[in-house]
Amino acid sequence: MERLTFDLATQPLRELNTFLHTGAKEGKVGHVTVLNPDGAHNIAVGLDCPINVEVVGHAGYYAGGMNKAATVVITGSAGTGVAENMMSGKVHVRGFASNGAGASAHGGLLVIDGDAGLRCGISLKGGNIVVGGSVGSFSAFMAQAGRMVICGDAGDALGDSLYEAVLYVKGTVKSLGADAQYEPMSDEDIATVASLLDQAGLDHDPKAFRRIASKRSLYHWNADANQEY
Amino acid sequence: METKPVHFKNLSREESYGYDRKTLDYIRNAAAHGLYEIRGMGAKRKLPNFDDLVFLGASMSRYPLEGYREKCITKTLLGTRFAKKPIELDIPITIAGMSFGALSANVKEALGLAATEMGTSTTTGDGGMTPEERRSSKTLIYQCLPSRYGFNPDDVRQADAIEVVIGQGAKPGGGGMLLGQKVNPRVAKMRTLPEGVDQRSACRHPDWTGPDDLAIKIQELREITDWEKPIYVKVGATRTFNDVKLAVHSGADVVVVDGMQGGTAATQTCFIEHVGIPTLAAVRQAVDALEDLDMKGKVQLIVSGGIRTGADVAKALAMGADAVAIGQGVLVALGCNGETYFQNGGHHDAIADYNALGTAPGFCHHCHTGKCPVGITTQDAMLEQRLSPAVGAKHLKNYLKTLNMELTTIARACGKQNVHHLEPEDLVALTIEAAAMAGIPLAGTNWVPGRGF
Numbered sequence: 199m200e201r202l203t204f205d206l207a208t209q210p211l212r213e214l215n216t217f218l219h220t221g222a223k224e225g226k227v228g229h230v231t232v233l234n235p236d237g238a239h240n241i242a243v244g245l246d247c248p249i250n251v252e253v254v255g256h257a258g259y260y261a262g263g264m265n266k267a268a269t270v271v272i273t274g275s276a277g278t279g280v281a282e283n284m285m286s287g288k289v290h291v292r293g294f295a296s297n298g299a300g301a302s303a304h305g306g307l308l309v310i311d312g313d314a315g316l317r318c319g320i321s322l323k324g325g326n327i328v329v330g331g332s333v334g335s336f337s338a339f340m341a342q343a344g345r346m347v348i349c350g351d352a353g354d355a356l357g358d359s360l361y362e363a364v365l366y367v368k369g370t371v372k373s374l375g376a377d378a379q380y381e382p383m384s385d386e387d388i389a390t391v392a393s394l395l396d397q398a399g400l401d402h403d404p405k406a407f408r409r410i411a412s413k414r415s416l417y418h419w420n421a422d423a424n425q426e427y
Numbered sequence: 428m429e430t431k432p433v434h435f436k437n438l439s440r441e442e443s444y445g446y447d448r449k450t451l452d453y454i455r456n457a458a459a460h461g462l463y464e465i466r467g468m469g470a471k472r473k474l475p476n477f478d479d480l481v482f483l484g485a486s487m488s489r490y491p492l493e494g495y496r497e498k499c500i501t502k503t504l505l506g507t508r509f510a511k512k513p514i515e516l517d518i519p520i521t522i523a524g525m526s527f528g529a530l531s532a533n534v535k536e537a538l539g540l541a542a543t544e545m546g547t548s549t550t551t552g553d554g555g556m557t558p559e560e561r562r563s564s565k566t567l568i569y570q571c572l573p574s575r576y577g578f579n580p581d582d583v584r585q586a587d588a589i590e591v592v593i594g595q596g597a598k599p600g601g602g603g604m605l606l607g608q609k610v611n612p613r614v615a616k617m618r619t620l621p622e623g624v625d626q627r628s629a630c631r632h633p634d635w636t637g638p639d640d641l642a643i644k645i646q647e648l649r650e651i652t653d654w655e656k657p658i659y660v661k662v663g664a665t666r667t668f669n670d671v672k673l674a675v676h677s678g679a680d681v682v683v684v685d686g687m688q689g690g691t692a693a694t695q696t697c698f699i700e701h702v703g704i705p706t707l708a709a710v711r712q713a714v715d716a717l718e719d720l721d722m723k724g725k726v727q728l729i730v731s732g733g734i735r736t737g738a739d740v741a742k743a744l745a746m747g748a749d750a751v752a753i754g755q756g757v758l759v760a761l762g763c764n765g766e767t768y769f770q771n772g773g774h775h776d777a778i779a780d781y782n783a784l785g786t787a788p789g790f791c792h793h794c795h796t797g798k799c800p801v802g803i804t805t806q807d808a809m810l811e812q813r814l815s816p817a818v819g820a821k822h823l824k825n826y827l828k829t830l831n832m833e834l835t836t837i838a839r840a841c842g843k844q845n846v847h848h849l850e851p852e853d854l855v856a857l858t859i860e861a862a863a864m865a866g867i868p869l870a871g872t873n874w875v876p877g878r879g880f
Binding site for chain 2: 211212215216219239240243244246258259260263264266278279282283285298301302304317320321323324339340342343361362417418419
């Protein structure tokens with residue numbers, strides 16, 4: 199398999215993305231290195247073939263956005279919405295991630311070695327997210343499906359208005375959001391956490407995590423329950 | 428026996444303006460349930476609208492075109508600013524975004540079939556794209572909504588344009604709502620929700636928070652589609668002058684402005700009736716914003732919210748819109764609020780089913796219940812059979828054809844060979860309110876309230 203390098207200091211972003219959408223699908227190039235990203239937005243978005251992309255440095259907004267099948271590694275930090283709406287494949291941020299990491303991801307695996315900002319995993323729809331560090335407030339807001347493993351701490355309102363997504367946290371949680379509750383860890387939960395940690399290449403004791411899921415009390419209108427509508 | 432004089436009955440039964448019977452019902456309903464009313468359709472209150480404007484047909488000072496012989500162009504181009512493949516439509520009348528979930532799969536297919544036959548576009552909604560609507564629609568606009576239900580890059584790639592929805596006229600500032608009755612297995616699966624939940628979706632996008640972010644989000648959609656597809660931005664009408672400017676700043680090819688008469692499948696009544704501004708006022712502000720930025724004709728404007736007739740279309744275009752989008756009118760053409768539905772080759776009475784909902788044809792706004800008596804806003808396996816794609820498409824095609832004929836009739840009468848040549852100078856207002864909102868002089872005067880004499 200060939201390797202190809204794009205230098206964003208001299209080549210326009212559009213050239214990189216167009217190659218990843220068309221040339222990459224021919225299957226000759228197995229690995230693309232992106233040099234000098236310098237915080238550019240929308241690097242390697244909308245990929246839909248099993249190619250490896252390595253972004254050497256920091257990425258701006260939406261890096262690896264709507265990824266399907268590809269593996270995108272960012273050696274630095276990533277801006278808002280990294281791997282947003284991912285369908286499959288893997289996005290790995292070796293540094294930190296800003297707000298809305300993995301927002302509405304339907305599938306695939308997002309790994310953030312460092313901390314993630316606000317609303318990590320918001321509207322998650324089936325993807326898996328593993329955060330090596332801590333996550334900001336309102337993470338997993340309205341998360342519908344999929345799993346989040348948080349090795350550090352979580353901010354306020356974790357898992358607010360959760361649907362069927364499940365969260366696992368090792369550190370402290372500042373507060374749970376509406377309708378989120380702690381639940382006992384089953385053997386299956388422990389196996390799930392172990393598997394996700396393994397896929398993320400992070401070394402933690404899966405038994406040290408707590409499970410958070412939905413109370414399901416907001417699923418239906420119920421005026422008598424004094425819910426805050 | 429003592430009898431009371433009857434001639435005081437109108438005095439002793441005087442209805443209060445502030446506490447009329449409707450208001451009394453509202454209070455009693457609130458007291459009984461402790462929960463606000465949710466319903467479908469748009470604002471029902473009397474609002475200044477396009478009926479308050481009339482055209483100045485050609486006479487001595489203008490030269491009309493022959494109504495039946497001379498050509499009047501209706502071709503409409505949308506998305507010419509950045510997209511490599513702009514949308515080209517035969518008529519300036521499009522189908523507004525309505526979800527599969529709110530509407531049955533049959534209805535979505537009917538919309539696509541009719542739109543394709545008429546050379547116009549149809550739009551997905553909150554809940555993703557169905558294969559039926561993609562197959563049946565030659566030109567399909569794919570909405571990117573706050574909820575991102577069913578949103579996926581394959582559908583982005585197979586769409587003809589992307590519409591980033593910030594809000595809708597019926598509920599600017601509110602998220603989608605679909606009550607449990609309509610969240611059947613297929614809808615639930617498409618939206619990744621448990622079956623039967625009362626779905627209340629997000630009102631803010633998950634991955635951007637303001638116009639500067641939106642600019643980057645739009646760039647992402649362009650990069651994903653290799654800059655081929657037009658990007659629309661849809662806003663509910665409120666601070667329309669500023670919102671349209673910000674949409675243009677964010678890089679929109681097309682701005683969609685939805686006024687408060689715009690419909691919904693389920694929203695709080697207080698929201699529908701009390702949040703947002705009338706379409707008439709919104710069009711003026713939107714056009715002013717585009718002109719202020721010297722973007723008129725470069726960024727196209729689609730107007731929706733209470734467009735019902737060919738005259739409404741003509742007036743919207745004359746005020747400066749490039750196209751209109753229709754939702755409720757389209758549903759009525761399919762049979763919404765009709766007394767009968769057409770199934771197995773014959774008409775069937777639907778009145779009993781309206782009665783079961785506590786309503787009657789002509790008043791129904793019970794889209795939220797999923798029990799649409801004529802099979803339009805439903806996910807019920809039996810009810811949805813009441814509207815077949817072919818029958819619905821035939822009626823909708825007729826409706827769109829009629830609107831287009833009315834539009835060209837008016838354009839020709841005003842001496843225009845192209846409906847896009849209609850201009851504000853062709854209009855006058857019948858009421859002071861409409862004159863002020865639309866910035867159109869009161870008939871017989873040069874007076875636009877607020878602009879002096």
